[in-house]
Amino acid sequence: MGLPAGANLEILSPAEMAEADRLAIAAGPLDGYGLMQRAGEAVAAVVLARYPAASRVHVLCGPGNNGGDGYVVARVLAEAGVSVAVWAEGEPRAGSDAAIALARCRLERRPLEAFIAEPGSLVVDALYGAGLSRALSGDAARAVEIAAGLSVVAVDLPSGVSGESGEILGTAFCAAATVTFARKKPGHLLLPGREHCGEVMLADIGIRNEVIEQVAARTFENEPELWLSNFPTPAVDTHKYKRGHVSVFSGGPSATGAARLSALAAARSGAGAVTVLSPANAMQVNAAHLTSIMLRKADTVEDVQEVIGDRRPSAFVLGPGFGIGDKARDFALAVLARKRQDGGVEGLVLDADGITSFRNTVSTLSEAAGRPDAPALIITPHEGEFGRLFPDILGDKKLSKLAKARAAAARANAVIVYKGADTVIAAPDSRAAINANGAPWLATAGSGDVLSGISAALLAQGMQAFESACAAVWIHAEAGRRFGPGLTAEDLPLALVAVLRELVEARQKVPIG
Numbered sequence: 001m002g003l004p005a006g007a008n009l010e011i012l013s014p015a016e017m018a019e020a021d022r023l024a025i026a027a028g029p030l031d032g033y034g035l036m037q038r039a040g041e042a043v044a045a046v047v048l049a050r051y052p053a054a055s056r057v058h059v060l061c062g063p064g065n066n067g068g069d070g071y072v073v074a075r076v077l078a079e080a081g082v083s084v085a086v087w088a089e090g091e092p093r094a095g096s097d098a099a100i101a102l103a104r105c106r107l108e109r110r111p112l113e114a115f116i117a118e119p120g121s122l123v124v125d126a127l128y129g130a131g132l133s134r135a136l137s138g139d140a141a142r143a144v145e146i147a148a149g150l151s152v153v154a155v156d157l158p159s160g161v162s163g164e165s166g167e168i169l170g171t172a173f174c175a176a177a178t179v180t181f182a183r184k185k186p187g188h189l190l191l192p193g194r195e196h197c198g199e200v201m202l203a204d205i206g207i208r209n210e211v212i213e214q215v216a217a218r219t220f221e222n223e224p225e226l227w228l229s230n231f232p233t234p235a236v237d238t239h240k241y242k243r244g245h246v247s248v249f250s251g252g253p254s255a256t257g258a259a260r261l262s263a264l265a266a267a268r269s270g271a272g273a274v275t276v277l278s279p280a281n282a283m284q285v286n287a288a289h290l291t292s293i294m295l296r297k298a299d300t301v302e303d304v305q306e307v308i309g310d311r312r313p314s315a316f317v318l319g320p321g322f323g324i325g326d327k328a329r330d331f332a333l334a335v336l337a338r339k340r341q342d343g344g345v346e347g348l349v350l351d352a353d354g355i356t357s358f359r360n361t362v363s364t365l366s367e368a369a370g371r372p373d374a375p376a377l378i379i380t381p382h383e384g385e386f387g388r389l390f391p392d393i394l395g396d397k398k399l400s401k402l403a404k405a406r407a408a409a410a411r412a413n414a415v416i417v418y419k420g421a422d423t424v425i426a427a428p429d430s431r432a433a434i435n436a437n438g439a440p441w442l443a444t445a446g447s448g449d450v451l452s453g454i455s456a457a458l459l460a461q462g463m464q465a466f467e468s469a470c471a472a473v474w475i476h477a478e479a480g481r482r483f484g485p486g487l488t489a490e491d492l493p494l495a496l497v498a499v500l501r502e503l504v505e506a507r508q509k510v511p512i513g
């Protein structure tokens with residue numbers, strides 16, 4: 001729908017979108033009603049294109065500008081010869097854009113409390129959008145129930161979905177398609193909102209790119225376009241250590257598989273060399289299962305220092321199967337105490353037991369990671385682990401998942417990968433990305449170990465921490481999604497190959513710079 005390349009990855013909060021609306025109106029040439037007109041026309045065009053045979057369309061209009069969009073939709077559809085019924089809740093404020101839209105829509109208006117819809121008819125939900133401020137109740141909640149068996153096209157957001165957080169306030173429409181304007185909002189991607197939106201379509205309503213740039217979006221949808229220009233591709237004259245060396249810490253003799261899985265994922269993801277660092281008593285079991293991946297003993301902090309001195313690993317994974325306790329903390333802090341400069345350590349991916357080990361000492365971790373020239377820290381918690389490090393942030397009901405990840409990243413001086421079906425990646429500089437290409441097949445034991453290995457491999461190859469975390473999350477999800485049913489974590493490293501091949505090919509087409 002005519003938006004510039006890359007714009008579709010920017011996400012604006014409802015407040016940022018309102019600011020962009022204000023700036024656009026101030027800059028002209030469209031006034032508020034002009035934008036509303038374009039918004040309503042875009043929704044009507046989707047209805048006509050997707051439901052050309054709809055016998056009847058019910059347009060539900062609320063009292064604010066979302067309802068104003070609805071009055072435009074109703075008028076445009078009626079002018080196109082569609083049989084339209086308008087059901088209204090509340091009156092637009094006198095002098096508002098919505099009042100202008102209502103005045104120009106000469107169709108009969110019936111109260112929402114009388115709403116009924118025949119089977120096979122279509123519902124356009126223009127009750128509440130960005131201005132939703134409390135739970136749906138009364139007639140609006142009843143309308144959700146009536147619409148449950150019908151196709152719904154939502155204007156901006158399905159009413160009841162918070163654009164800010166994706167939470168459901170009371171109840172919410174389940175749309176087949178949602179037409180939103182200028183940029184997506186967090187509620188289109190965060191769960192459970194995403195599931196209520198159906199297909200999300202972006203419409204250009206005439207808000208210029210330069211206007212939106214003034215809002216300076218810090219949130220993005222996690223798609224390759226976000227990081228592809230930084231994606232590593234090996235130079236022709238490379239050698240294995242130039243491609244980055246990843247070291248993965250192994251747990252004891254009965255918990256070695258997780259580290260090997262992570263190591264294999266790192267090797268597949270382009271690290272030129274990978275070493276499993278094993279306690280002495282687990283060397284044999286590790287050796288029995290490793291071929292191209294190297295193995296070295298590391299029982300003490302001195303052993304870790306020696307590995308770093310001799311073998312110069314550029315990124316580490318600590319946590320999968322490692323065991324919780326002092327040793328995990330000491331090893332993580334030993335890695336973070338190194339320098340990044342002059343071929344030092346690029347970063348540490350802290351996962352699983354590595355995270356839990358810092359349960360009561362997260363400030364030690366954030367101090368170590370916040371030191372100038374410290375290696376980058378990526379922490380990859382699922383919700384339970386997130387709560388162990390940041391119980392107050394997790395428990396803050398005012399914060400969305402996006403805001404929680406951001407707050408944690410700022411506090412920990414780390415890139416936070418807050419995992420789930422709507423993984424959020426947040427950086428300490430307040431950039432954040434929401435990932436939406438996941439699949440339920442990825443919820444399988446060991447899947448997270450693979451994710452850590454991919455992140456470390458990309459870090460080791462010189463990708464920045466936020467970009468490598470975003471890329472790892474997307475690649476991991478894409479591999480799992482394509483593999484589909486029957487996926488085990490062991491399948492993931494091989495499933496990465498096709499995804500990586502496409503990315504490397506696409507990367508080679510991106511102009512350098």
Ligand SMILES: NC(=O)C1=CN([C@@H]2O[C@H](COP(=O)(O)OP(=O)(O)OC[C@H]3O[C@@H](n4cnc5c(N)ncnc54)[C@H](O)[C@@H]3O)[C@@H](O)[C@H]2O)[C@@H](O)CC1
Pocket residue numbers: 018021022032035036037039062063064065066067068069127128129130131132133134135136137140155156157181205
């Ligand atoms: N110029 C602009 O700002 C544009 C705005 N647009 C549309 O405007 C919408 C935002 O408009 P508004 O800010 O007026 O917000 P809404 O139209 O989403 O809702 C605001 C009104 O609903 C009431 N309300 C909120 N939640 C309620 C609930 N659960 N039950 C009952 N009443 C409730 C509020 O008190 C307020 O009167 C966007 O979603 C978009 O559809 C588009 O027309 C494009 C241009």
Ligand SMILES: [K+]
Pocket residue numbers: 066125126127128129154155156157158159
């Ligand atoms: K709506």
